[in-house]
Amino acid sequence: MFVLLLILVVALLGFGFLNPVWWVAAAVLIFGSAHYGRGGSGGRGGGGQPGYVEYRDRRDRQERWERRYRRQRRGRWNRQDRRDRERHM
Secondary structure, three states, X not given: OHHHHHHHHHHHHHHOOOOOHHHHHHHHHHHHXXXXXXXXXXXXXXXXXXXXXXXXXXXXXXXXXXXHHHHHHHHHHHHHHHHHHHHHO
């Protein structure tokens, strides 16, 4: 896909020597591919940066992970804390 886009841009730039309107078309194509082509989201946060939905999903997964391991490891942490307190007294 990238190769076809590159060929099209080169062709439009070549036609620009005949009529400058083709240069405008090439510029619009380059801008559009750079702005909307990466990541597929367009607008703010496009271009490879994750959007809010991805951030929210990642944050929720992280919170579930922390809750799960906080519950499973609570007893071990309490024992370690108790040992630390006994050592320092």
